[in-house]
Amino acid sequence: MAFTPPKETYIGRVHAVTIGVGDKTVTFGGENVLPFHTFEGIAPNRPVIAYEIQDIPPTDWPENVQKPYEGVSNDPVTWAKFCQDVLKVKAIALRLIGTHPDRENRSHEDAARTVRDVLSAIDIPLIILGSNHTEKDAPVLVAAAEAAKDRNCIIGKAQEANYKTIVAAAMANNHKLIAMSELDVNLSKQLNILITQMGFDRERLITDPMCSALGYGLEYTYSVMERIRLAALTQNDIAMQPPMLGDIGMYVWKVKETQASETDLPHWGPAEERGMAWEAVTAMVLLLAGAELLIMRHPKAVEVVEKVIEELI
């Protein structure tokens, strides 16, 4: 029997987002097909991986992922320059974790200074993240957005509880914005609608449906992402068409599998490879589900994921 490939045509399209300025911009999204289905449509941009750095030394990161940044991670500027100049990364994600009330409770002025210092040291695109404390993130991200004015950054994350101020700040300072909701297709859609109702251009949005690590709820993120992507493409649901973020590193490097020593758990094998594999597999699988922007930590995990992306496009 002759085989006719059952190809699909999609009516919707994920919108493309460009970040950064000058000749160092990067663009992701823009495809009108399911992830890597270039046999039935177009995917003009490859997914982008940003390296995570933070405003305070990463003493809470497991040793194996602190190591690659030894000697540079004490200071966000040196760390950022190392990523740009030595690791040759395409984008950096600066997490202002030190502003969290339970951490160093740094002020929003401190945060703005860090952002300014980092931006003056690099020319690649920057993603600026709060500490995920909904109250504190509002003033912190407003100050950060101002400090980064016109550098075309991504600001995040706006959540249901705090989106209004953050959206206004992103709009006033010409940034892109991450809208995050918690593992629910409808909540995600609703937040995007609320944000665009404020006058924020929907083509400047990025959706974070909330990440989860391999073994710790990955299947929920996977299915939520697949459903969002299908709604965008097959139903042309414009509220579901922003590219999606997988904030991988933060979730992966807190689970036991990326930390426990081989001495304690000999049947799990060496911790170093295990940690990298955990991050790389989580990333790979979320790319398959529809993520176009990833935030990751371990350079070796990023390297292998990039190699496989190369094979996929």
Added chain:
Amino acid sequence: MALTGVEIFKLLPKTNCKKCGFPTCLAFAMKLAQRQASIDLCPDVSEDAKQKLGEASAPPVRPITFGAGDKAVKMGEETVLFRHDKRFVNPCAFALEIKDTLSEADISSRIEEVLNSEIERVGQRLRIDAVALINDSHDVGRFEAAAKIVAKKACDVPVIICAGNPGAAEAAVKLFVDKKPIIYGANSENAEAMANIAKTYKATLGVTASSAFGGSGGGLDELSTLTEKIKSLGIEDIVIDSGARKAKEIIEDNTLIRRAAIKKNFKPLGYPVITFAQRGDSLIEALIGAIGVAKYSSIIVLSNIEKWKNLALFTLRQNLYTDPQVPMQVEQKIYKIGEPMPDSPLLITTNFSLTYFIVSGEIENSKIPSYLAVMDCEGLSVLTAWAAGKFTAAKIAQFIKESGVENTIKHRELIIPGYVAILSGAIQDKLEGWKITVGPREANGIPAFLRSRAA
């Protein structure tokens, strides 16, 4: 795709004679469409109609059992492209390649690795399921010798006999009679000889498009022709390889195969897929394997099975193959950890498998024998259950009272998860005579917490 009631009705005698036990042919057709009745109930249906119905009601991806005994693996039977539509059915099998060019010692040590690969995660025993013995030497004698080692040392492990040469395939398959192995390597040149061997030894036949390493659409066309030919030679159990090796081709071919089978009921591709994921770089191999797990492979062949890689791939398979509607859960009861005494601590948590296994594991780590009360919350984690109103003070109090734990322990203290500290007052009100203690938030704080109390 299955037929609708009306389509089935058209195939029935339409006499409404009631012999099937239903008032009309249409009523019977509706039951058939819902798979709640069998066509055999109608004595008058034509053979032709029976055959059409049989074909239409066969699962879109043929169910195949690979191997025999306890370690047999079920494959196929998939019904969806996306796990949120309905769960993925039969978790893919991982196979370790063993080349016949290896020394006897190396073959044995690889078999050992397979036999020792089993680990437990969230209550399931997971392992490398199979061995793929490869006739890399192109020599029959050498292949047979290697197969003998496998048959002897891994007698209950399902085997894929990879040989394009029918002579080599036959020499090896003889060693696995009644073990339901797969003979992989049937192509347009050797199809008949391979089909004969598979038939004689009741093996599943692995069919491959000649475009291995290059093919896309052409590969699937050729593959369809081949499986039809092999089916006409009397072989029903087939696994297919489109020749896709690059990540992009694996996604493309596997997607088209699954779609053709499920949406078009295209029988020539309605078989489990075998994916060769071997790579020089083991971390990249893990990622290619991950693509196979997510994107419809039924067997994934690996070149190395390091423990870290197994753990990641087993976990991924477990994640993606769980039922999206019903989280994995454990039974509601009072679990004993270690050998607790009447004065040992009592902790409470929910019955989400992941939560239970993390918490019980950390209690074990503490080396303090304890009771762990696991409450049925429909498989939700602590915070999710709390947010959903299933892990409330009233329900916890009722569960503790009805569990009978009061007859087992002599103290009246209940340790609750730190994340639901807010419940402590209300539980105390509802459980008269009890003291509620708030434990740490994260389970990894449990060992220090329990030890400091014991000190």
